[in-house]
Amino acid sequence: MRPYFEKMDAFGVKLKKGEIKRTEGNIKKILQAEKEIKIAVEKVKNTGFSTEKINARGQMTVWQRLSYLLDADDTWCPLHTLYNPADNEEGTTNVIDGIGKISGKWAVVIGFDNKVMAGAWLPGQSENILRVTDLAKRLNIPLVWLVNCSGAKLPDQEKFYANRRGAGTPFFRHAELEQMGIPVLAGIYGTNPAGGGYQSISPTILFAHKNCNIAVGGAGIVSGMAPQGGFDVEMAEHLVEKAKEHKAKPPGSVKIHYDETGFFRYVYEKEEQVLDGLKDYMKDIPSYNPKFFRVTKPCKPAYPEDDIMRLLPLEPKKIYSFDQILSRLVDAGEHSEFRKDYGPEMYTGLCKIDGFLVACIGNRQGYLGKGYPEYADYPGFGGKLYRQGLIKMNEFVTLCNRDRIPIIWFQDTSGIDVGDIAEKAELLGLGQSLIYSIQQTDIPMMLVVLRKGSAAAHYILGGPTANRHNAFTLGTAATEIYVMHGETAAVASYARRLVKEKQAGNDLQGVVDKMNDLADKYHEKSRPLFCAKTGLVDELVSLKDIRKYILAFAGSAYQNPKSICPQHQMILPRIIKG
Amino acid sequence: MSENVLAPLAGKIIKVNIEKGTKIEEDDEIFIIEAMKMETPVFAPCDGIIKDVKSRKGDEVEEDDLLAIIE
Numbered sequence: 001m002r003p004y005f006e007k008m009d010a011f012g013v014k015l016k017k018g019e020i021k022r023t024e025g026n027i028k029k030i031l032q033a034e035k036e037i038k039i040a041v042e043k044v045k046n047t048g049f050s051t052e053k054i055n056a057r058g059q060m061t062v063w064q065r066l067s068y069l070l071d072a073d074d075t076w077c078p079l080h081t082l083y084n085p086a087d088n089e090e091g092t093t094n095v096i097d098g099i100g101k102i103s104g105k106w107a108v109v110i111g112f113d114n115k116v117m118a119g120a121w122l123p124g125q126s127e128n129i130l131r132v133t134d135l136a137k138r139l140n141i142p143l144v145w146l147v148n149c150s151g152a153k154l155p156d157q158e159k160f161y162a163n164r165r166g167a168g169t170p171f172f173r174h175a176e177l178e179q180m181g182i183p184v185l186a187g188i189y190g191t192n193p194a195g196g197g198y199q200s201i202s203p204t205i206l207f208a209h210k211n212c213n214i215a216v217g218g219a220g221i222v223s224g225m226a227p228q229g230g231f232d233v234e235m236a237e238h239l240v241e242k243a244k245e246h247k248a249k250p251p252g253s254v255k256i257h258y259d260e261t262g263f264f265r266y267v268y269e270k271e272e273q274v275l276d277g278l279k280d281y282m283k284d285i286p287s288y289n290p291k292f293f294r295v296t297k298p299c300k301p302a303y304p305e306d307d308i309m310r311l312l313p314l315e316p317k318k319i320y321s322f323d324q325i326l327s328r329l330v331d332a333g334e335h336s337e338f339r340k341d342y343g344p345e346m347y348t349g350l351c352k353i354d355g356f357l358v359a360c361i362g363n364r365q366g367y368l369g370k371g372y373p374e375y376a377d378y379p380g381f382g383g384k385l386y387r388q389g390l391i392k393m394n395e396f397v398t399l400c401n402r403d404r405i406p407i408i409w410f411q412d413t414s415g416i417d418v419g420d421i422a423e424k425a426e427l428l429g430l431g432q433s434l435i436y437s438i439q440q441t442d443i444p445m446m447l448v449v450l451r452k453g454s455a456a457a458h459y460i461l462g463g464p465t466a467n468r469h470n471a472f473t474l475g476t477a478a479t480e481i482y483v484m485h486g487e488t489a490a491v492a493s494y495a496r497r498l499v500k501e502k503q504a505g506n507d508l509q510g511v512v513d514k515m516n517d518l519a520d521k522y523h524e525k526s527r528p529l530f531c532a533k534t535g536l537v538d539e540l541v542s543l544k545d546i547r548k549y550i551l552a553f554a555g556s557a558y559q560n561p562k563s564i565c566p567q568h569q570m571i572l573p574r575i576i577k578g
Numbered sequence: 579m580s581e582n583v584l585a586p587l588a589g590k591i592i593k594v595n596i597e598k599g600t601k602i603e604e605d606d607e608i609f610i611i612e613a614m615k616m617e618t619p620v621f622a623p624c625d626g627i628i629k630d631v632k633s634r635k636g637d638e639v640e641e642d643d644l645l646a647i648i649e
Contacts, residue, residue, distance in 0.1 A: 018605025018621065317617045366618060367587040370641065379587065381614040414615070 001567040004577070005295035005357065008334035008350070012327020015307055023310035030309045033477035033528070034542045040529055041081050047091050048115030059189065060271050062096050062111040062119075065146050069102055069109070069187075069275045076100040077552045079472055079539045080131060082532035086123030086159060090116050093125040097132045098539075099552045102144065103282040106556040108136040111146030112199075114190060118150035121195050123159040126167045131472075131538060133173040136182055138444050138471040139556040142285050143177060144278060145186040145203055149196030151218060167195055174202035185281055187274040188264070191250055193218020201263060207277040208254060208264040215252030286560055293558040294355035295567060301547070302333025308543040314478050316451055319366035319382070322347055322410065325450070326360060329547050335360070336576045338396050343388035344368050345380060348396040350405070350573065353547075353554040357567075359400045361393060361462065362410030362450075373417065375425040385416040385457050390430035393461075394437045399572040401441035404565040406557040407469075408550060409447040409462030415455030415484070434460045438467045444557040447473040448546060449537060453481040464538075471556075474549055475537030479528045486522025490515035581624055583646040585639040589613030594635050596646060600628045609633070609645055624648060 045063065054061045060068070070076050078098035084091060094117070097110035110132045112119030136143040152161060160167045174184050186203035192214045200206065200214035228235070258264040268274045311325050327333040330351035337349040347362045368380035373387060380386055400407055416427050438445075438460075447462045447470055458481060459466035464473050475481075483489070494515050501508055524530065531537045541549055593610035602608060602622045609620035626648040633645045 016605045018603055018607075022605075022607055315617075317612075317615065319616055319618055366616070367613070379614065381616055383616070384614075 001295065001570065001573065004336070004573045005352065005567075008332075008336050008352070010302070010333055011335055011337075012303055012324050012333045014303060015310060019310065026313055026315075027309045029314045030312075030477055030543060033314060037082075037477060037528060037532075037540050037542075040532075044081055044092050048113060048117070051115075054115055059114065061115055062113050062146060062148070065111060065187070065189075065271070065275060066096065066100075066109065068272055069144070069146070069278060071101040071104065073101065075548075075552060075555075077539075077549050079135075080128050080535075081539060082529065083128055083131075083535050083538075084124060084533050085127060085535055087533075088122050088124065090122060092116060092122070093128040094120060094122045095125055095128050095132075097128070099135070099139075099141075099556060101555075103279045105142070105282050105285050105287050106139070106552065106559050107142045107144045107282065107285075108132055108139070109144045109146070112148045114148040117153060118190060119148040119196070120150045120153040121160060121167045122153050123156055126160055126165060126169055127535065129170045130165065130173065131535070133170065133177060135471055136177055136184075137180065138469060139553075140180075140182060140560050140562050141556050142182060142282070143174075143184045143203075144282070145184065145199070146189070147186050147192060147196065147200045147203075148189040149192050149199050150190070151192075151194040151196045168198070171198045171202045178204055183285065185278055187278050188212045188214060189271065189274070191218060193250075193252075197252065205281065206264045206266075207274050207281075208258065208267045209271055209274050210254055210267055210269055212254065213250045213252040214257060214263070215250070218250060288558070288560060290355065290555070290558065293357075293561075295357045296331075296352060296355055298355040299331040299352070301328050301330060303328050305329070305544050305547055308546070312450060312476070312478060312543060316478070316480065322362045322364045322382075322412070326351070326362060326410070329550060330358075330360070331355065336573060338399075338572070338576050339392050343386070343390075343392035344372060345382045345384060345386055346389035346393055347410075348392055350576070353408075354551050356554045356558050357405055358550075358554055359396065359405045359407045359572075360410065361396065361407060363412045363461070365412065373425070376417070376421045378421075380417075383412055383414045383452065385413065385427070385431070385460075386422075387425045387427060387430060390416075390427065390434060394430070394434050396572075397434070397437045397441060399575065401443055402565070403570040403572045404443060404561065404563055405570075405572065406443055406554065407445040407462065408553065409445060411447060411449045411453050411458065411461045411463070412451040413454055413457040413461060414452055415457045416460075431456055431460050435466050438462065438469065441469060442563065443469060444471050444553070445469045446471050446550070446553045448549075449473065449475050449479045449481060449531075451476070451478045451480065453479070453536075455484060471553065472538040472549075473536075474546065475528050475531050475540045476543055476546075477528055477540070479531055479537060479540070480526040481531050481536045482522055482526040486519035486526075487515075489522055490518045493518060579649070580629055581626070581648045582644055583608065583620060583623065583648060585611060585633075585641055585643040585645055586620060587611060587613055587618060588640045589618065589638070591633050591635055591637045591639060591645075592617065594631065594633070596628045596631060598628055598631060602626060602628065602648065611639065620645060622648065 184203035365382040589611040629649040
């Protein structure tokens with residue numbers, strides 16, 4: 001199949017002088033917006049005790065552990081850094097995670113932030129961990145834990161301890177991964193009672209630091225007593241003595257779980273040695289040599305990735321060329337476009353990332369030309385979905401699944417065409433058909449919300465809401481996600497009220513104020529930082545880092561895929577060629 | 579030798595960056611047309627001087643309407 005992939009069709013063009021001149025302002029705006037995101041990220045990284053204070057206790061911070069564990073080739077792609085759905089005062093769910101390479105192999109890595117309440121369970125954490133276990137499951141790559149968990153933040157336990165998606169769920173999810181053949185490795189540090197104990201025992205192989213302990217209950221529980229209707233000073237004195245005793249000798253130490261139970265496979269003197277142990281095991285994790293799946297040699301994009309800061313307008317009403325952006329993300333600026341004369345509002349094509357074959361789907365922008373959509377007497381605009389684009393995506397996704405090609409979605413959509421003419425054109429049914437088509441695949445997907453993610457189109461264009469195959473979703477400084485634009489929502493909510501007030505001869509200003517309030521609320525609750533905090537995206541990335549995440553996705557998807565289509569048996573490249 | 583600048587789509591002219599006599603370079607943004615809530619820029623197809631501007635801010639134009647002439 002070399003002739004199909006070694007030299008594909010070139011696309012994208014070099015920026016013109018005028019384009020460079022008029023996009024200087026956009027670069028400044030993008031950099032300013034990305035700076036605000038960086039400030040928020042730094043705040044999370046510096047929350048809790050200082051690095052110096054943790055180091056003075058003879059411990060490394062989770063960040064130092066990550067830095068030591070990961071390969072020094074800058075492949076680390078953090079995820080969920082700003083995720084804090086319960087709005088914890090700590091500013092974090094208290095786990096740090098992402099995808100990175102360890103000993104040359106891709107892994108999902110997650111660690112408790114031991115700078116914050118010694119790595120306690122906090123509200124929202126179990127949702128964060130669910131995203132991480134799902135990621136390992138979807139990409140079929142190992143999950144590596146850096147456990148250092150003091151258990152539940154007790155004053156907030158009602159917010160996360162129980163419930164269907166509560167703090168205990170990682171334990172069965174670890175079991176589920178193991179039953180699927182996905183290993184969970186755990187380096188264990190510090191005191192890990194109760195929830196921390198299960199967090200430690202549920203992985204596949206346990207690498208322990210000499211000072212760690214894991215237990216069903218910690219010193220705080222062991223030294224407690226049966227409830228007696230309250231406390232008095234005499235009881236408090238008794239508690240002081242008990243607590244001293246258990247602090248000196250916490251349950252579940254290395255003496256118990258290495259010498260007696262043997263739960264710990266290894267025990268190490270130094271913190272770094274625990275990480276060395278993990279690295280050593282990662283060398284033997286099942287993985288294909290990339291050459292097994294590559295269709296050609298890896299190659300950089302044909303044009304500078306920095307061009308994307310000029311090509312993607314921060315202003316949501318401005319149109320742009322999606323093909324120009326994609327040409328800056330894929331190897332050699334080459335592709336094979338699927339049905340390029342049909343459904344012009346959607347790009348569907350095969351591209352190469354690091355020499356691997358991937359499928360890309362994205363919204364094109366701007367006027368779609370006379371006579372399109374063919375079923376309507378109004379003009380078609382990119383960003384909207386019409387009949388042909390929906391049919392084309394259904395076909396493309398189905399064929400990608402047949403050929404086992406991972407899919408990268410790019411969204412900038414205002415929704416599906418609406419009205420009786422669109423209903424007659426079956427768009428409601430075709431949208432759900434796309435969800436059906438995606439759901440019947442079993443291939444990894446990722447999504448980049450370049451700018452707008454709106455209406456049902458956000459679901460059906462590979463969005464995390466509507467399928468199990470979305471490994472992660474990225475946002476940018478230009479991302480905004482909402483059911484519809486705030487002003488549209490205000491009209492939908494208050495138009496009838498305006499009519500009533502007008503008919504009654506009342507002043508409209510009160511309703512107008514409410515409409516403005518609603519539009520402002522929509523704006524505030526669709527911004528990139530809100531999307532990251534609430535998990536509408538898994539990470540906000542700078543435009544120059546999008547390719548880095550795509551490389552991580554493609555490398556992970558092809559590291560140990562669950563199912564293979566031989567290159568010479570693929571049908572999609574042949575359908576494109578005709 | 580003159581070149582006509584035509585409207586690439588139907589919509590409302592919301593910005594005019596040129597007037598008669600303006601010296602322009604190829605790919606300068608000379609109009610913005612709003613349609614379907616989106617802004618579509620119109621770029622100069624060549625270097626030159628604006629000989630005539632046929633559309634003003636607020637005008638509704640049809641696809642292929644003459645917007646300006648470059649000399």
